[in-house]
Amino acid sequence: xxxxxxxxxxxxxxxxxxxxxxxxxxxxxxxxxxxxxxxxxxxxxxxxxxxxxxxxxxxxxxxxxxxxxxxxxxxxxxxxxxxxxxxxxxxxxxxxxxxxxxxxxxxxx
Amino acid sequence: xxxxxxxxxxxxxxxxxxxxxxxxxxxxxxxxxxxxxxxxxxxxxxxxxxxxxxxxxxxxxxxxxxxxxxxxxxxxxxxxxxxxxxxxxxxxxxxxxxxxxxxxxxxxxxxxxx
Numbered sequence: 001x002x003x004x005x006x007x008x009x010x011x012x013x014x015x016x017x018x019x020x021x022x023x024x025x026x027x028x029x030x031x032x033x034x035x036x037x038x039x040x041x042x043x044x045x046x047x048x049x050x051x052x053x054x055x056x057x058x059x060x061x062x063x064x065x066x067x068x069x070x071x072x073x074x075x076x077x078x079x080x081x082x083x084x085x086x087x088x089x090x091x092x093x094x095x096x097x098x099x100x101x102x103x104x105x106x107x108x109x
Numbered sequence: 110x111x112x113x114x115x116x117x118x119x120x121x122x123x124x125x126x127x128x129x130x131x132x133x134x135x136x137x138x139x140x141x142x143x144x145x146x147x148x149x150x151x152x153x154x155x156x157x158x159x160x161x162x163x164x165x166x167x168x169x170x171x172x173x174x175x176x177x178x179x180x181x182x183x184x185x186x187x188x189x190x191x192x193x194x195x196x197x198x199x200x201x202x203x204x205x206x207x208x209x210x211x212x213x214x215x216x217x218x219x220x221x222x223x
Binding site for chain 1: 140142144149150151152153154157159165167168199201211212214215216
């Protein structure tokens with residue numbers, strides 16, 4: 001079965017602290033994984049995708065096939081990182097994305 | 110500005126009535142999607158369409174219907190058969206069969222059924 005699990009509903013950190021948003025997946029074969037972000041009063045938008053191996057706004061995510069994980073990390077959180085983060089997996093047919101339940105990140109000073 | 114437009118932003122209906130949510134895009138994208146967003150549930154796929162005149166059910170299609178008569182439009186009808194229709198509905202589009210293409214989302218429609 002294809003599934004995305006984000007175990008944390010809410011993650012609260014202080015400014016400057018490291019951040020790790022967890023994402024685990026269930027998939028047969030080579031998965032395609034993404035992180036989407038929704039800032040307050042803005043549209044849901046792509047943050048990064050594993051295939052690009054990119055760093056966006058200081059965030060990185062590494063695909064770990066052994067642990068079936070795709071955790072989102074940032075070494076030093078900023079207040080403007082506060083948002084809802086969704087991990088997503090392309091379905092087996094390649095036709096749509098399956099989203100996790102999301103994690104709200106709250107960064108305070 | 111260009112992108113995806115969902116209308117209206119807020120919609121109120123009485124129980125037992127069908128209601129249609131509009132989604133229009135001017136990005137020339139082939140693929141379009143409808144998701145439902147509920148607190149604690151994340152985004153759940155209702156229907157999607159890869160090309161005009163073709164669409165597939167997602168994970169929670171029961172009580173919903175769609176049409177795709179034009180490339181730029183993908184309206185969603187919430188029927189009276191949908192048991193819990195009150196929710197936030199998101200429409201999205203992407204380039205078909207391009208695995209690097211991100212989903213572009215609309216601003217959403219909040220439907221309240223009483």
